[in-house]
Amino acid sequence: MLAVDLPYWAQSLLRVLGGTVAVLLPAGTIVYLFLFKMMSFMQSRLGPMEAGPYGSMQLFAEVGKWLQKEDLAPDGADKRIYRMAPLVVLVSTFLLVAVVPFGPDAYFTNFDAGVFYMLAVSSISTLGILMAGWSSANKYSLLGGLRAAGQLIAYELPMVLAVLGVVIQAGTMNLQQIVVKQNSDSIFGWDGLGNPYILTQFIGFAIFMIAVQAELTQTPFDMPIAESELVSGYMTEYSGFRFLMFFIAEFATAGVFSLIASVLFLGGWGVPFSWFGWDATTGSVDNWMNVAGPIIMITKMMALSGIIMWVRFSYPRFREDQLQRFAWKVLIPVSLLNIMLTAILKVAF
């Protein structure tokens, strides 16, 4: 353990600051690196080049633009709910990051029902989206909101079921312990790599990433915000700061889900414990991992969100019925089979 003993208020302040950084920093990086630059390169253009070197200050320009805009609400809107909706979506992102462990002692909370909490909290954003769609008094928003709700419910299930495989194999719902387990386990006695669950739970990983793609309503699952037919769905009526919140939430959640995926499947903050002779049971992990851990996590997060964005920029949109069919007829049965197989192997070995 760290030898620092901080009073409660200082700890809380640190946590709030850390949480804000852990949400906003990945969001900004993802937007600049992937949305602005990678997407442009994939379309054979350079993207923003004027604001700062290689357009790196573009994000500040965009935020500044949004902050200047008027905060509009339609006449028929349910004003209070309309104003609350983006906050609800953003809050769900902040709540999600609370359970992600960044190092042996670098975490916001460390509690046993982490996976359960993560899955529960991630569906709060559905509520916010439905609120936004309903309260906007706009048929496009309503359609978008309903589509989003239908899609998020459909893809929540495979996500839960995919994570269950990991939980069965690790024997714990505590994200911190899942990380420790992955790094201290061995593959048939060989412990040079630990045992990242992407190897044993590859199906689970694939399903999880597909479900994340759908949860984030990124293309090919962007039916709810299909800008060419629904003029951005539930976001149609939002402007200025509230639109900015939706925007941040979209990319921050992409970052946080990538963090969670790297915790669940890629070994999280850890390096294989056998490299430095650490013992998982006594918790003898060196303190410097609290600094190296976040860096390792961010690297894995960037790789995973890079894949999410790459897929987003490559594929055309699913039709609504294809989207639902894919979730209920393919992903859910496959993930159920995966759970059964995991359970049988867990008992057998």
Added chain:
Amino acid sequence: MAAPKKPQVPGLLKGLGVTLNTMAQTLKPKKLGGGAATVQYPHEKETPPLRARGVIALREDNCTSCMLCARSCPDWCIYIEGHKELAPPRRAGGAPRKVNKLDRFDIDYALCMYCGICVDVCPFDALFWSPEYEYSEPKIADLLHDKTKLGEWMETVPEAPALEAGAEKKKGK
């Protein structure tokens, strides 16, 4: 109804490959034949194709103010005024000729939609396309180009490309 054909996995991977290749191509240095398909406009300029429809130039001497262009313009953005003058006769002892003199020939580029009908319809080769495209103005009224300005554009009109083999004009009788 037959079930829609399911997407094939190799096709999906191929799609990812296309975007990845484009990215690699864009990131490759210019020297190696890479780079983006776009041009960073104010810093480097694109050379428009020879026959690009940039701006319409006027050769005043050829114009007879016959008004065909003004009448065929869908936007009514050409304004012509002229009068007749007497010019010395071609042969000694002949009657003086009547020629049309242009007082005004304006094209309002705020209205023009670059259809090129005026250029096509002109029977006296007085109007030409020029590939020049940088003539935006802070004030919309300044987009009305008068005959002096339209005449200046003539310098930017490229030489007509040589005719293809076998497409020579028939010799007149």
